[in-house]
Amino acid sequence: MPVQNPEQIFQQKIEDELKIEPKDWMPDAYRKTNLRQISQHAHSEVVGMLPEGNWITRAPSLKRKAILIAKVQDEAGHGLYLYSAAETLGQSRDEMIADLHTGKAKYSSIFNYPSLTWADMGAIGWLVDGAAIINQVMLTRTSYGPYARAMVRICKEESFHQRQGFEILLVLSQGTDEQKAMCQDAINRWWWPSLMMFGPHDSESTHSEQSMQWKIKRKSNDELRQQFVDMIAEQIKVLGMKLPDKDLKWNAEKKHYDFGKINWDEFWNVVRGNGPCNKQRLDARRKAHENGQWVREAAIAYAEKRNEKNKSKVA
């Protein structure tokens, strides 16, 4: 039997659809790409709590309040699973969080838009969680084991979120004129940023090709985006609302919806930190961390005192 080198074993595993596990040998770039992507994903879950958290105290009924709180809490849980998955690649959560706070690490740009009305809770659930699901369902089959398993848990909750978001909009769409207007306005504001969530066109995307080869990604940005447009263009009919795109129409030949041009200047502008809420979101995360400093220190000090006491008891 020929002796295989670690790189061949790795490559063979990828080809055989076997998962790569933390202790396995992996190319440095594979580790780095996964670490970047998973930590970025974790940050997105946590920063993503902010726009929706913004409406918790103002939710319009006790039932909606309970659903919204549980939803935002789920996102915190997603953040936890993902930080744990990322930690298996050799960086601590503290380091990842520090990178977020210095701006070195990114998070999904969608959360740099403001949540202005109650209808935004619906639009975010329906469109933003909806776009996230499309990406995440693909990632349940990603080649890195801990990431794939985290995605399986997360996807179940995300589809709840999407349905709940849609439900919020459905009620508004059947409500008063003001509620209908609120519903349409939220869709108008969140539609294009949601399309941007899938990232640049395949032709412009820097990481895509290698990620496909390593089976970190299994579909291209444009494929995923098309899948999302096809889904939403159908669902919106139930709401009796319109997507803000005059070029949106069914293409019978391609069996897909055609849609208009995305404003990539806006996309890059937000990525570079100039979105409407980039500053507020990062400030809020930093502030929570700083305000928690004394709490974390006290918890450590207390645990150490405890250990000392227990030791002296044993001795």
Place this chain on the structure above:
Amino acid sequence: MKYALIDYTLHLADTTLILAQRNAEWCGHGPILEQDIAITNITLDLLGQSRNFYQYAASLIGHNASEDSLAYLRKEREFKNLLLVEQPNKDWGQTTLRQFLFSQFHFFLLEQLQKGNDTQLAAIAEKSIKETTYHVRWSSEWVIRLGDGTEESHQRMENAIEELWRYTDEMFTPVEYENESSVDFKELKTKWLNNVKKVFAEATLTIPENEFMQTGGKSGVHTEHLGYILSDLQYLQRTFPGATW
């Protein structure tokens, strides 16, 4: 008799709702992700309890009363929550202390309501007591950890006690609608104080002496904080009267 029961049930509903509303302000801003989740669990539990109390109150009131009409369309002077629960979060120390002082009381209260003569309240208490046991444990651990943590955390806890202690006696001072209830306030206070002393001792914290006690929340005379809480809470219902959500 029925009016007293309605008011008492509303008092329980308002207290749990307002504390949930306060705790909810932490969601997304906690000191560490695990604790963000933990306090949000407590928020959800309290919100669930308040909904049960409101639904019961609504059934007693009849007409078109609902959990939402009671939570969203009553005014400052009609709210009957304890003053303690409307106090600001300020920092993690004050928040966990507030939770501890309340949950420790709430646990013994639910224990009594479980055995009380109102079957509906007994049923809600029965459902709520297990989660409240967890709230007591979680908040006691934080009071101890912060009280006996660093110099800074100890000082912050002393400050929080200074801030909140004055609102504790209201829990044991019956108002008119509580006169006929089967709650034994004396026993409640004894048990509560006992446990608070134990936890404070372990936390190296001291109970203030001769603190003047503030009351009024249970009869609708609140601190200035409540108005702001309600203006957030009720904003949409007030802005769009009659809309369904």
